[in-house]
Amino acid sequence: MNRTQLFEVAENWFHKQGWKAFPFQTQTWTAFLQGKNGLLNAPTGSGKTYALWAPIVLDYIKNNPDYATRHKPGIKAIWITPLRALSVEIKQAAERVVQDMGLKMTVGIRSGDTSNKERAQQKTKMPDLLITTPESLQLLLASKGYDKIFKSCTAIVVDEWHELLGTKRGVQMELALSRLKTVAAKMRIWGISATIGNLEQAQQVLLGMDSKALENSVLIRANIHKKIKVISIIPEKMESYPWRGHMGLHLIDDVAQIIRNSKTTLLFTNVRSACEIWYQRLLERYPEFAGEMAMHHGSINRETRLWVEQAIRNEELKVVVCTSSLDLGVDFAPVETIIQVGGPKGVARFLQRAGRSGHQPGKESVIYFLATHAIELVEASALKKAVAETVVEDRTPYLNSWDVLVQYLNTLAVSDGFFSDDIYKEVKSTFCYQDMTPENWQWILNFITKGSQSLRAYDEYKKVEIMEDGCYKINSRSIAMHHRMQIGTIVGDAVLNVKYLTGGYIGSIEEWFISKLKPGDVFTFAGKKLELYRVKNMQVLVKKAESGKTSKFASWMGGRMTLSAQMSELLRQELYAANTEKLTPELKALAPVFKRQRKESIVPNANEFLIETFKTREGFHAIFYPFEGRFVHEALASLLAYRISLLSPITFSLAYNDYGFELLSDQEINMIEVLDNNLFTTAYVHQDLQASLNATEMARRKFRDIAVIAGLVFTGFPGKIIKTKHLQSSSQLLFEVFRDYEPDNLLFQQAYRETFEHQLEEGRLLMALERIEGQEIVWKRCQKPTPFSFPIITDRLREKLSSESLAERIRKMTASYMKNEN
Structure with a gap:
């Protein structure tokens, strides 16, 4: 069949479904059938799954004219999904195409949820179209004769690539692709991504630095403008002193009304503990929702989650309270309305969640924004503009993740072994390891065979043997078993x-x-x-x-998210707009807050950087407002506290949120002196950060994850997992050995690098300091706390007090601050 005839087959199938192919779909079919690699950028609910399943099937028809009578078994295509929850839906989409076109192709899933029986069947006969996760793909690479399994593969599709990019799971995919390119010579690589800021770079990371793959590639953008309606839930009465901590529950009646007026609503919270609280409070206040309301987050058992997903599709539920577990690709056509509780901290996440409603081509998405405290309405206003202008974040890819490389080489050594020169070329062709030197490579090889310099006395670290023919292999059954059980890069608390x-x-x-x-x-x-x-x-x-x-x-670690760089920039622009005549409904609603803020201090302009100082019975407060996000503020607070202490010996307690940070002390800061001494200089930032923070302690915690990924510590057998504190002490011991005897150890150095680059966002911190240096410093001596400072102060109190006593304390504080209203 020629291309016209093949397109006719696909278009007829689309026609039977009552659809018409979009231009981006036919563009993708054309490029795929021409043998090109590519990245498809399309919004949620636009039909991107069929943009790639269709050409994969058409390509099979083209190369097998007798497909109706004869079938050649073996993998034809692999579909990578970051979430197991999406597998069933992707499988159903593939089966629909295959069955309707009369093909004998089989479709199968291989993930952590696949039963042992099914795995055993797959061992003897792999499905033609395999849906799997990055971790399960690595497990296949760890099986003997994997090259024969993948040899017939003509395509690999990495779905939701924006979710993997900028994570170690993304690095895992880069390495797997570098191997599969060699094993399956005819394999095309395709990624599917929602909108991100750095699409060209995302394509380069996916395809690697191999110029041949990049030259033969396309970037296809679906020019579908998704209509998104953003509605802020604005309270009738605005508190002059906004505080964080009540999670927006004071607006529960408004939320209930939205739920009643909609067929199906998803209520998104940022963290699982808030999800639990909102579900409970809604049920207590509106018992009539019982039976029509459910909860969905990653820690609830799989059966319940699958039941909830199916109940949404069947329109059996009125509302589901959920977290990011429902962010990605699951197709819920009946969902009409989304409610986002609290700032989503990033534009991409907000757009992703908005896209869960009206999840069909041409349908409008409706999302309500519920601010958990007044100043979050500034975020709501900023998000509206971001949605209108499609401003989205970049995803920063990892570089030189030595822990993932160690794990990968052990994976290859567990299966058929590897030859150093061949794999070096493949690894070097990836984006992550493009700057790897021959010395780095030799160090990694020494590490897996001899256990690095300081561990040479211990046989347990000598995992890989060099055979006579130069092949690197793991021959120990127990080492191989331990390795297979620990494949993956997601490390959390036990x-x-x-x-x-x-x-x-x-x-x-x-x-x-x-x-x-x-x-x-x-x-x-x-x-x-x-x-x-x-x-x-x-x-x-x-x-x-x-x-x-x-x-x-119940609450979980890692619950706190931070503003993205783009979101911070949008927030600042919106705040500066509060001083103009162009006020959005959200900024107008904040009039009482801004009025009180101006009475005590100022609302800064674009050329101003605000510092406020005041005294309470707790001590002397100094509050700084960079509006750069919690992680940058955590680092900045430590940096400035350290620099101030060099001038006079003051001890501070620190508090921070996404808008600013507080230095609290029993002594007053001589602000004129510290500002005259270049407090915000970008010089010596790295050295000052290392001295100010307990950088060693942070790196030690980071090293625990690196040690687990690199296989230096074993996390235990199923049902007998090693406790976190034991893992921590094992990795701490190794950290100290490397620090004292082998400071040039690449894994040890990686712990510090990741602490500064990823946790403290040192690059962003430097840019913030440069911006502040160019602004006029406005120091306001205030008589009492201001509305801007209030959420920071109450956040610190929240750590010490129960929610009831905190609410009572805040009532008293607000009453005393409002006394002199006239």
């Missing part, structure tokens, strides 16, 4: 399964939360009040709690 005493799995929870409870304590998890019975064999055994007992809400 997770315990929550089960009823009578049996029945509820979900999983982090060890650090459970370690704070004792038997008899009650906690709310997965919408249920549970009483802790005991912890045994990494299982949390619980029973239903009696009504009336007070309970703690």
Whole structure:
């Protein structure tokens, strides 16, 4: 068949579904059938899945004219998805095409959810179209004779590439692709990505630095303007002193009204603990939602999550309270409305969530923004403009992730072994390792065979043997088994399964939360009040709690997100606009806050940087407002505290949020002196940061993850997972050995590099300092806390007080500050 005939087959199939192919779909079909690689950029719900399943099937028809009578088994295409939850839907889409076109192709899933029986069947006969995750693909590379499995593969599609880019899972994919390019000579590489700022770079990372692959590639943009309607939920009464901590629950009645007026609503929270609280509060206040409301987050058991997803499709649920677990690609056509609780901290995340509603080509998406405190309405106003102008974040790719490379080489050594020169060329062709030197490579090889200089005395670190023919191989069965069990780059706190005493799995929870409870304590998890019975064999055994007992809400580590660089810039622009006549409805609603702010201080302009100082019975407060996000403020607060202490010996306690940070002390800062001494200079930032923060402690924590990924510490067998504190002490011991005896160890150096580049965002911090140096410093001596400072102060108090006593304390503070209103 020629291309016209093939297109006719696809277009007829589309016609039978009542669809018409979009130009971006036919462009993708053309490029794929021409043998090109590429990156497809298309919004959620625009039909991007069929843009690639269709040409994969057409290519098979073209190369197998007798496809209706004869079938050659073996993998034809691999579809990579970052989330297991998406696999079923992708499989259904592929099966629909295959069956309707009368093909004998099989479609299969291979992920952590695949049963042992199915895996065993796949071992003897692989599906033609395989849907898998980055981790499961690595496990296939760790199996003997993997080259024969992949030899017939003609295409690999990496879905949601923007989600993998800028993570170590993305690096894992880069390495897997570098190998598959060699093994499957006819394989085309395609990525699918929602909008990100650096699309060209995203394409380069996907295809590698191999000029041949890049030259034979296309970047296809779907010019579909997705209509997104953003509505801010504005409270009737605006507090002059906004505070963070009530999670927007004061607007619960407005939320209930939106839910009632919509067929199906997804209510997104940023963290799982807020998801649990919102679900519970809605149920308590509106018991009529029982049976029509569900909860969905990553720690709830798989069966419940799948049931919720199916119930949304079947229009059986009125509202689902969820987290990022429903962010990606699951197709929920019935969803009409999205409610976003709290600032999403990034434009891309907001657009992704908005796209969950009206999830069909041409349909309008509707998203409500619920600010958890007044100043978040500035974020809402900024997001509206970002949506209108399609301003989205870049994703910064990782460079020189030595831990992932060590794991990958062990993976190859576990299967058929590898030859150094061949794999060096492949690894060097990836974006992540483009700057790797022959010395770096030799160090990595020495590390996997001899265990690095300082570990040479210990045989357990000598995992890989060099055979007579020069092949690097793992021959020990126990080392191979340990390695296969630990493949992956997602490292978190040890997770315990929550089960009823009578049996029945509820979900999983982090060890650090459970370690704070004792038997008899009650906690709310997965919408249920549970009483802790005991912890045994990494299982949390619980029973239903009696009504009336007070309970703690389950919470998770890593719950705090930070503003992206683009979001920070948008927020600042919006704030400066508060001093103009061009006020959005959100800025108009903030009039009482701005009025009080101007009474006590100022609302800064674009050329001004605001510092406020005042005294309370807690001590002397100095508040700085860079509006750069929590992580940058954490580093900046430490940096400035250190620089001030060089001039006079003052001890500070620090507090920060996304808007600014506070230095609190029992002595007053001589502000004129510190400003005259170049407080905000960009000189010596790296050295000052190392001295100011406990950089070694932060690097030590970062090293734990690196040690796990590189296989230096073993996380344990299923059901017998090693406790976090034991993992921490094992990795700390190694960290100290490397620090004292081998400071040039690449993994040790990586821990510091990642601390500064990824955790403290040193590059962003430098840009913030450069901006501040160019602004006029406005120092305001205030009589009392200002509306801008209030969320920072209350955030610090929140760490010490229960939510009830915090609310009472804040009521008193607000009353005293408002006394002199006239």
